[in-house]
Amino acid sequence: MNTLPVNWLTEGLLDFEYKKYLLLAYLQAVKGEFSQHRLYPVFSDLIMHYRNLVQVKEHKQLVYESFPQRISRADFEKLQLVYEKIVQDDETMEQIEEIIQYATPLFSTALNEGKELYDFVERHLEITPVGITPIYHDEGYLFVEHTAGKETYVYSYHITVFENTYEKYRGINTKHLQTVRRGLTLTHEHLKIQLIKERKELPNPATFAAVSRFPVPLEQSLLPIAKRSLVKYVTKLAA
Known part of the structure; x- marks a missing residue:
């Protein structure tokens, strides 16, 4: 542009x-x-x-x-x-x-x-935990999708904390792992189990799904807002 x-x-x-x-x-x-x-x-x-x-x-x-x-x-x-x-x-x-x-x-x-x-976009986005959520929430998996689509974008995430004299900031880094096609047998819970089997470094990962009820571009809107929404959600869990 x-x-x-x-x-x-x-x-x-x-x-x-x-x-x-x-x-x-x-x-x-x-x-x-x-x-x-x-x-x-x-x-x-x-x-x-x-x-x-x-x-x-x-x-x-x-x-x-x-x-x-x-x-x-x-x-x-x-x-x-x-x-x-x-x-x-x-x-x-x-x-x-x-x-x-x-x-x-x-x-x-x-x-x-x-x-x-x-x-x-934020009002039409819902963050929900997938399966049992462990005590440690700052690292895990994030599933991003919108209800009108047929794909789930799977990311690993890591939340970091930055502090200065006055405030504490939380930032989030994500890495795209795979894109899977949704189906009746591939629920969020089944996808989480697959990730645990395939990726041994996180045996008990916090996992969340960010689902938008309104279709918006992934990279330019859905993912950035999903990441910010997840940080807010996790911050509340830790409070």
Whole structure:
């Protein structure tokens, strides 16, 4: 899709009409992704751009943490130097602020559309344990499917915990193991038993099924939301 460069505010021609053209083309592409029920990576990219606009608007600075992983610290420091020079130029800064004033509500509207789609998919997704759930929930298997389809996507998962002074974060890593065709004899319980027999490293695995009642793209919506939903579900189990 038509992407927006990370440093679109300062890159290239610093002209309101030009930046408006770039922005509207990007947001039109975002809208096209959402219309196809594809949330990622466009939704996280949208959040990054919006956060950066807010930071620039409120603090007139760029924040490294708001940028995606694809930008390195060295690249960011170069961008920061360029931006510091721009901030010192009142006329240039006025143009940037004009662009920000125009762009902020448009980003906000697009984010609301993305959140509505996210909430819709999440409401139609049900997480259920498969078989007896062991005490240890941070590693196991995840079955992902939607009721309208005929396939179950099987993943191993591992939840990790990151802590700082203020908060504790949970992240999840998944690995696709296989895709199986559902049938009357291949229930989630039978599939779990097969995995235990084939993969001896997890003799008593926590196993969950994430089933969507609404068909959405696997990689761009269903799997990312299933992973986040599983983290929330497991966190409640551990509470």
